[in-house]
Each structure stands twice: as structure tokens, then as C-alpha cells.
Amino acid sequence: MELVLLGVRGSTPAPGPDYVRYGGHTSCVAVIPTGEATPTLLMDAGTGIRSLPSLLGSGPFRGSILLSHLHWDHVEGLPFCRAVDRDDARVDLHVPEQDGVSARDLLARTMSPPSFPIEPEGLLGRWRFLPAPERPVSIEGFEVTAVEINHKGGRALGYRVASAAGSFAYLPDHAPSRGMAPSVRNLIEGVDVLLHDAQFTETERRLADDYGHATVEETVALAGEAGVGRLVLFHHSPVRTDDQLDHILDGVDPPVPTVVAREGMRLPVGVAHDGAAQPALLT
């Protein structure tokens, strides 16, 4: 399978000339199954989802979206993507349930007047609003496992997605310093690719703790402990410029091959991870 990073920022989009090379869209990752040309699974629906039509040609999206949590930067692109908002689209949206509220109603808390012009039912196509899986299930042919992880403000999930081709884990917002259950360690153990929160650095430890995020240094250590094939530093701070991201690993010695997420990056999953294969850039 292949991952295409459509949005790699956290918190807010980051427009402007200092954010061109790594991109300014918030979290969204498209998953293309082995042997297919187009994605059938999306991780989150930040503003990066607006670029989804570039992977689909003129066609609609037909597949599933797994939300890690409901913070704005992970859902705000949803009603602004033509590929999912058209009559011939089919979308299963999986939402982390909480507070005894249905998936649809959780989404409607921010997606309804007066916060937004339409309610979830206003999206065109065939939509289903579903709870995120509580146990390993098959979604779009992938084996999906979701585990609750520590973040801040509401329930957040980390995901492991596997197929015969390989596996990846997706934890865009995660505060390992608040504690990690064995189930979280199992989730990331030995995956081919780990996309993980790297919003802050150790020099910004107080901010990381205040907002419930990880630092680059602890993410790198975590990836080493888990023996992942490749680490992708993800969910960059919206004030981290291109030049700063170029040097984000200075003084850090990652024990596994590590790349800094960049919008448009394509990452093969389940091929040799000897560090030689460089991810290609989407043109």
C-alpha cells in the first residue's frame, strides 16, 4: 500500500511563503491499497482533504474516513472537499464516540448552524456516521485497530492499519508523557511506518505538556523502542517554518530511519526499510 500525505500541520493551517516546502494544510493522509490507483481510506479530514481530488481524477471518493479525534484541525476540511461532497460519493465516517453521543451528533456539535452553514446531512452522496471500531475490524479490506491514547480535550484514538502488504500506525496527536498503556505500545510495535505527533521539541516541553502533544525527541525514542521500520514526524506546529523544519532533527540521532512529513509526500508501506529508499514527492 501507499500513503499520500495531504496535510501535515497541527492546530491551524499555515499559509505564507515560510510554509511552502512542507505545506500548510492540517492533518489528512490518503491510503492507496496495493494494486489500486486511488485511495479508499483516509486518516482524518483536516484541510489537506481539499487536495484529495488530485488523486481521484474526475471521480468521487468511495471509501472510509477514520477520525483520530474531533479537534478542528482534523475535521475542518470535511465539507470543503468536492470528491466527498457530490451525489456519487460514498463515505463511511468513523468517529471516536464519547459522552454517550452518537457519531453524527458529535460531528454536528461543530458542523451545524450557527457554527457552520450545514449539518452533516447536508453533505451530498451516501454518508454513514459510524462509531470508530472498539476492536480490530476489516474496513475497506484493511485490518484496522483503534486504541485510546492520551491527548487533551476529548477522546483521541491511535490507529494501526494493516494489509498483506504491510502496516502503519497513525497517532497525530499524542502525549506519551501522560502515560502509555500497553495497548498503545502494542499498537505501534513493529509497524512498517509510524506517523506520530512531533509538534514540539524538548525546548518547548511546557507547551507540549500544556497542549497534550509529543516532542520530536520523545517521538524518536518511542519509534526506536517500538522497532518501527520508518518514523514520519507529523503534525508540525503551525509556526514551524520550512527552514526550521529543515533542522528539526539537528542534534537528534534517530535509531530508525526518520523523515519529516511534507505535504505531497508519498510513502510506500511494507517495502524494504533500509533507509535507502527515499519517499518520492507528488508532483
Ligand SMILES: [Zn+2]
Ligand atoms: Zn491536531
Ligand SMILES: [Zn+2]
Ligand atoms: Zn488534537
